[in-house]
Amino acid sequence: MAVQREWFDKDYYAVLGVPKGSTEKEITRAYRQLAKKFHPDANPGDAPAEERFKEISAAYDVLGDSGKRVEYDEVREQAASGGFRGGQGFPGGGFGGQGFGNGGFGNGGFEGGDISDLIGGLFGNGGAPGGGRGRTRRGRNAAVRGSDLETTLHVDFLDAVNGVTAPVRFSSDAQCASCKGSGAEPGTVVNVCSTCGGGGQVAVNQGPFSFSQVCPDCAGSGRRIATPCSACRGRGIEMRSREVKVKIPAGVSDGQRIRVKSRGAAGANGGEPGDLYVVVNVAAHEIFGRSGRNLTLRVPITITEAVLGAAVRVPTLGEPVTVKVKPGTTSGTTLKVSGRGIPSATAKSGPGDLHVTFDIVVPKTLNKGQRAAFEALAGLEDQDTRERLGL
Ligand SMILES: [Zn+2]
Ligand SMILES: [Zn+2]
Secondary structure (H helix, E strand, O other): OHHHHHHHHOOHHHHHOOOOOOOHHHHHHHHHHHHHHHOOOOOOOOHHHHHHHHHHHHHHHHHOOHHHHHHHHHHHHHHHOOOEOOOOOOOOOOOOOOOOHHHOEHHHOOOOOOHHHHHHHHHHHHOOOOOOOOOOHHHHHOOEOOOOEEEEEEEOHHHHHHOEEEEEEEEEEEEOOOOOOOOEOOOOOEEEOOOOOOOOEEEEEEOOEEEEEEOOOOOOOOEEEOOEOOOOOOOOEEEEEEEEEEEEOOOOOOOOEEEEOOOOOOOEOOOOOOOEEEEEEEOOOOOEEEEOOEEEEEEEEEHHHHHHOEEEEEOOOOOOEEEEEOOOOOOOOEEEEOOOOOOOOOHHHOOOOEEEEEEEEOOOOOOHHHHHHHHHHHHHOOOOHHHHOOO
16 A cells, blocks of 8 residues: 555656656656666665666656556646545546545545555556455456346237337346436546547557557547546446337247347446347237247037038138138148238248147037937947957
């Protein structure tokens, strides 16, 4: 902690012996001269020289990095003007996540605040010692894609057949209502990151190679928030119950998973939202069943209809149709009515069929006339069937 506190108490410009407005070149030149002079190799066993060398290195670590230098200047300026006011955050970003409520930094004091968090948040890599609070600047400010969500929607049979637009309700990270997801206190501006010019990437030269890496000053977001939104602490998201209207295509089947792009959890710090997956649970119908795109229907017929044949009216999703029961139909016989199944979401494949299955209903009780008729029939029946089978 003590080491951290030292950080902006120290005048790094004085350490390197350069004026505050020095150019990068001037700073580098001053550092090289001093480093050479106080390098441990040149001063074996000289403890004060070693201490001085460390100081010089620490100073250059900050002033030699344009991004860190800007923040260092800003923080020192703030400190000088007694400006660590609660909830204000710091220009240049980096302090939005925690907020320093209760005026903890007023009047130049740090009572109640957590300075290690403040510093740790500022330079990320420096890390705050102990306590597990050393979330790096990158971790706190980086744009994070929202998570994908999955929810179940119950629809009734006919809605699934015809398609429906239905609301699904759930709780998730959503765009902060106060700042509309910008992360900036309403009425304040979000600046373009000066280090990367808003691109979120910076070029790094390493010997003959040059490659780009995530901008260390904005963690790739390309933005700098001067005053973080107080409602969401600058993350641009808040947990909220939401309602999303989902278009269920005609002919959706039970268990089908529908992806609704970008309607998942909101991303933090300007990150992309995740996707929403809606698993459709289709309720059973009173009379119709489904088999893929085909509609199924069981139709009871009488013994005489089965034996003699008949024309039977059956319901469909539209107008009823008449189907023919052939003479000698057995129980479980299925016939197909073309094009009377589930409509297809894509016109190309066309609708499915209606499969009608006949169930012969055997009467449990008979009135006198029926009994007499059955008895007369029994006298005329061919009794040889079982005999032929050797039973
Ligand atoms: Zn907000
Ligand atoms: Zn940047």
